[in-house]
Amino acid sequence: MFKKVVAKDWAHLQKKLFSKTFDPAIRRHRSAFAFRGINTAGSRLTNSLTRLAPKRKRYATLEQNLLKQFKKYAFPHLIDTHHEWHWLSLAQHHGLPTRLMDWTYSPMVALHFATSELHNMHVDGAVWRINYAQAHSLLDQHHQNKLRKLGARVFTVESLENTIADLETLDGLSAPNRDVGIFFEPPSLDNRIVNQFAYFMVLSNPYLSVTKWLKQPHVAGRVDVLKIVIPAKLKWEVRDKLDQSNITERVLMPGLDGLCSWLRRHYKPR
Numbered sequence: 001m002f003k004k005v006v007a008k009d010w011a012h013l014q015k016k017l018f019s020k021t022f023d024p025a026i027r028r029h030r031s032a033f034a035f036r037g038i039n040t041a042g043s044r045l046t047n048s049l050t051r052l053a054p055k056r057k058r059y060a061t062l063e064q065n066l067l068k069q070f071k072k073y074a075f076p077h078l079i080d081t082h083h084e085w086h087w088l089s090l091a092q093h094h095g096l097p098t099r100l101m102d103w104t105y106s107p108m109v110a111l112h113f114a115t116s117e118l119h120n121m122h123v124d125g126a127v128w129r130i131n132y133a134q135a136h137s138l139l140d141q142h143h144q145n146k147l148r149k150l151g152a153r154v155f156t157v158e159s160l161e162n163t164i165a166d167l168e169t170l171d172g173l174s175a176p177n178r179d180v181g182i183f184f185e186p187p188s189l190d191n192r193i194v195n196q197f198a199y200f201m202v203l204s205n206p207y208l209s210v211t212k213w214l215k216q217p218h219v220a221g222r223v224d225v226l227k228i229v230i231p232a233k234l235k236w237e238v239r240d241k242l243d244q245s246n247i248t249e250r251v252l253m254p255g256l257d258g259l260c261s262w263l264r265r266h267y268k269p270r
Contacts, residue, residue, distance in 0.1 A: 002225035017107035032133040034103040037114030041126040045210035048097040084166040089186040099206035103199040115239040131224040132183040155184035174204035
């Protein structure tokens with residue numbers, strides 16, 4: 001299903017995070033991976049919609065109702081009001097439960113989110129790494145051609161709108177044990193998205209966890225997935241070195257809230 005490795009130390013952790021990034025065609029290190037950091041290694045990769053309503057059969061129209069009400073009341077805050085992926089990006093960014101899941105192109109940003117909760121420093125954390133180019137190779141040829149014409153390996157909101165216009169179209173790509181997973185860059189709504197080098201991942205089944213998606217026959221063995229476990233004993237060193245490298249809430253969440261979050265965590269006695 002996926003490979004798992006336990007980081008031995010800081011150097012070993014960096015080696016695993018940045019492995020398989022060299023592109024011999026251009027002789028540069030150009031990653032095709034998306035990363036997600038989690039504070040507790042045993043947590044499943046589930047979206048916020050599933051966490052809100054785990055017994056989904058009782059809430060068949062939950063996703064539609066949430067988005068409908070969000071559109072009604074958030075209308076003045078969105079410039080592009082015509083495209084559903086813009087609405088979903090804005091909603092996810094501000095905390096509405098959606099089928100989107102936050103990822104990042106930066107392994108260091110993922111490390112931050114794997115070590116950001118001081119009350120979880122006593123348990124192992126993890127960084128998940130998925131090859132999004134290989135995930136997109138599972139799409140049908142029509143959708144792959146759209147990306148190929150752009151010379152890209154990950155969708156933008158605009159290219160996604162021209163390929164898979166909305167959630168209803170995405171739902172149509174779902175089939176038993178054969179769902180699709182798509183990575184796309186959200187619009188630059190604010191500096192928080194920009195600084196976090198954010199990606200969103202979305203599955204054709206809104207209540208399917210990424211963990212279960214990875215077990216589906218057409219995904220297992222065809223998409224390079226690595227779970228890098230960060231032992232609890234290594235977390236403090238990782239956290240302190242990230243702070244020294246300026247990978248902090250102050251930078252990743254610009255504004256007074258991020259500043260205070262950084263100061264509260266950074267100066268808390270161990």
